[in-house]
Amino acid sequence: MNCDVKTVIAPVNIAVIKYWGKRDEELILPLNDSVSATLDTSVMCAKTSVCANPHFAEDEIWLNGKKESFSNQRLQNCLKEIKQRAYNEKSIDDIFLTWKVHICSENNFPTAAGLASSAAGYACLVTALAKLYKVKSDISSIARLGSGSACRSVYGGFVRWHAGVNPDGSDSIATQIADSSHWPQMRALILVVGDTKKKISSTIGMKRSADTSELLKYRVQYCVPKRTDDISKAIKEKNFGKFAEITMKDSNQFHAVCMDSYPPYVYLTNISHTIIDLVHKYNEISGETRIAYTFDAGPNACLYLLENEVPKVMSLIQHIFPSSSDKFVTGLNFKEEGLNEEFLKILSIPIQAKDSIKYVIYTKVGDGPTEIKDGSHLLNKDGTPVKSVLI
Amino acid sequence: MNCDVKTVIAPVNIAVIKYWGKRDEELILPLNDSVSATLDTSVMCAKTSVCANPHFAEDEIWLNGKKESFSNQRLQNCLKEIKQRAYNEKSIDDIFLTWKVHICSENNFPTAAGLASSAAGYACLVTALAKLYKVKSDISSIARLGSGSACRSVYGGFVRWHAGVNPDGSDSIATQIADSSHWPQMRALILVVGDTKKKISSTIGMKRSADTSELLKYRVQYCVPKRTDDISKAIKEKNFGKFAEITMKDSNQFHAVCMDSYPPYVYLTNISHTIIDLVHKYNEISGETRIAYTFDAGPNACLYLLENEVPKVMSLIQHIFPSSSDKFVTGLNFKEEGLNEEFLKILSIPIQAKDSIKYVIYTKVGDGPTEIKDGSHLLNKDGTPVKSVLI
Structure with missing residues (x-):
């Protein structure tokens, strides 16, 4: 049948x-x-x-x-x-x-x-x-x-x-x-970081933090309610600077809570921290917040940025994180942009060991489930x- | 004159x-x-x-x-x-x-x-x-x-x-x-970790955290007052387990606050985190809290422990962190203790690269300034x- x-x-x-x-x-x-x-x-x-x-x-x-x-x-x-x-x-x-x-x-x-x-x-x-x-x-x-x-x-x-x-x-x-369709310029770059370290599962990590982190209580009661309202407003108003700032602060606070747990645990690696530094320096040099990072329970970064910033950022990532792969970037199509030597000098982020980032997925905001x-x-x-x- | x-x-x-x-x-x-x-x-x-x-x-x-x-x-x-x-x-x-x-x-x-x-x-x-x-x-x-x-x-x-x-x-x-003279058994081991990364000064770090960390507010208002009272009591009662737990939690919370600052900054390195893992595993295997770690604005660890634990811990540190120096440990005299193979197996902390810890200072609680x-x-x-x- x-x-x-x-x-x-x-x-x-x-x-x-x-x-x-x-x-x-x-x-x-x-x-x-x-x-x-x-x-x-x-x-x-x-x-x-x-x-x-x-x-x-x-x-x-x-x-x-x-x-x-x-x-x-x-x-x-x-x-x-x-x-x-x-x-x-x-x-x-x-x-x-x-x-x-x-x-x-x-x-x-x-x-x-x-x-x-x-x-x-x-x-x-x-x-x-x-x-x-x-x-x-x-x-x-x-x-x-x-x-x-x-x-x-x-x-x-x-x-x-x-x-x-x-x-x-x-x-x-x-x-x-x-x-x-609300904010059609919004893009995401997922930087998949090579992860050799055995990490604690999110189920176990969450439980440990809920049981032991003093700071999580405050985060839950005071920080998140305000941030949730503020970022909803930033999304509705398409205020990228505000959206990005809240996104980064909330990612950092989540990882702070992991560190405040007992015993503490960490998901971010040196490469994750290099990405954090890169984003803050990029924004500082740009004179405004043009990229946001966020990290889940692992070392991979998700960068949110607007479409017009993608060519420059993509070139920069490929410069700082050289790859031996010929399929380093997958997903949407993009143009690369030549990098300004002066910009790289001011940025002063050292070029990282080959394949520190395994690959990059370039994508955008999309729809829900579809039959x-x-x-x-x-x-x-x-x-x-x-x-x-x-x- | x-x-x-x-x-x-x-x-x-x-x-x-x-x-x-x-x-x-x-x-x-x-x-x-x-x-x-x-x-x-x-x-x-x-x-x-x-x-x-x-x-x-x-x-x-x-x-x-x-x-x-x-x-x-x-x-x-x-x-x-x-x-x-x-x-x-x-x-x-x-x-x-x-x-x-x-x-x-x-x-x-x-x-x-x-x-x-x-x-x-x-x-x-x-x-x-x-x-x-x-x-x-x-x-x-x-x-x-x-x-x-x-x-x-x-x-x-x-x-x-x-x-x-x-x-x-x-x-x-x-x-x-x-x-x-109150707690004559108390000892400290300072593990000086090789530090290649340029770090943010404590003056600048503190200012940034005071200006930007939401979690620091809660730490200051609720966490520290209780911890200060509790650890004073633990010291007066010579309750090592309690003293150690509060010490570790407060070190972790301080480093959590660094991560919650904007932009975030970190002082702990992979070696620092290996020391943290080592201490938690050592305590877990021991069935009670026998070592405490604490980290200031840098990667160096200070371990607090009681005198009778020193021989075993010192042998363990020299095993996990091999050194090329013939003056690896300075300070007070101590005896080493042979390491139990079974213990090392359960501990399962890999032996680290040579000179990951540069040297160790073995000391104790002492007096104030003296003419x-x-x-x-x-x-x-x-x-x-x-x-x-x-x-």
Whole structure:
């Protein structure tokens, strides 16, 4: 019996106000609001196909070409909640909810690079399941059960995840601050830094900080509420200088909280700090803030900047961080700009060891999850993965 | 005409509750209380000779063997204030206060190593001048005008510098929590880390943090007052575990504040972080907190520990941080202890590159400044430096 396969692509998002620390570990409820930009799925995305069939013996999942166990609690929570929602909404025949599902998902970028792959993955999964079960209501709170920041990947443009106050998490949802067409000049450069050091997972790090960092309490109560309001305003007014300043300060504060935890832990490497110095010097020489950096739970930088700054910054990055790769930059097209010797002299950032930055992804703000209707599914009509995805 | 030379030696101190940020730049008034241990002058000290003479044409100073300008504002402030104090106390004939002074000072440890040399230096200078002018009252507030933390080097043992509230700084003084005989087992190991990176000075760093760090406000208002009380209690009760935990948390919080500043700055290197990891793992394996680390505005670690732990820790440091120097450890005598292979395996800290730690100073808690009466002055009776100090 053939089944109806639903396929969705979903974006990654990079936070400008950071999510760090949970008030409920089970329901993945955060201590504070966070804000992110959703990045264009044409450059980076997760892709997920789902289908259901009365003849499937059990729920099955394939991730990036490998069969995985379905016992993952977060995965089960997402499936259970979306079925519950379908049942409440009476969106589909109840019998359909008893059928087992097959899920096949992949990212078009390296999962291990620390590039918010779980956010894209769970947003994609939950959106695909919502299509399958015809759920119409907001599903950001269900994506949140998979991976906290996944709730922000459910919308395009600039997105705010509200911490909420309800113990059941019903008000811990994402809302859109502005859609992807609002600030069309906004660009992002993701600098993937070679990472040799074993790092603490974000789940463990968050828990340790929530348990031990005195400063996190103040961040949650006073700093983040003001910053969230201020950056929402900066986004609405397209005030890049303000947007950039808040973004950098919030990234720094998050990493300060890691250091204030007990025992302390660090995600930034010497190369990360060189990027920080480079951005501050660039802005200082420019006489205004033209680039913002932000770092998640790893050494990779995401630079936000406006389109007209890209040629110069791209040339500069390739100058300071020489690469042995012929595919150093991927993503959108750009022109390079010759570098002014005087500028480099004033900047006085030494040229770094080859391949200190492994590669750069050039992208922009984009839309939320989208259903793919061209038939390029990851599952065949019988519920088996299409050959090309298997490794 | 011969003059009466006064010579004093004074100790360094290493803070366990950190001073970071001023409420008054001119008077060097801190934002918060701080606490330190004063270290034994038999291992590290500053030595200063002073004399005054009606025939001296001008005030003169020699520092570490080199003639320096007397125009330094902090130096002038110290001299002016101690003369004012002598005048108020009528401790000496007024005419004596009109004579010019000669000052000669040196440290018995490398000034550039970032080892609180200015604290020892100004405590020494101010104490020597107090002897010269027979000032009897508390001089910690005058030493503070030279270098904030110098006020803590005016006393031995464990010392608290009270931030005070008076705008004129009259209550921003140091007091002794316990003298050097109170906790005779307390030891300190100073690990001098090779530092190639140009770092931001503590004066500039403090100012930047006071101006820009949101988290510093909370630290000053809530964290430090509680920690200062708690660590004073731990010192009085000789509760090493508590003392160590607060010490480490406060060091981490200080470095978190550096990261929360804008632009952020860092003092800790990869080697510093390896030392942090080593200490936490050592304590974890030991089943109790037996070592504390603390870092000032640089990559050097100061480890506090009790005497009976020294043999094992010293062997471990020499194992993890191999050295090409035959004078790797200086200071007090100690015995080494064979390392348990099983312990090293559980610890699983990789052996670091040779000379990652340049040298180790082994010392203990000691007394405050002391007048030297054996005649080993740094100035001749005619006010010229003795030959041996000149380089």
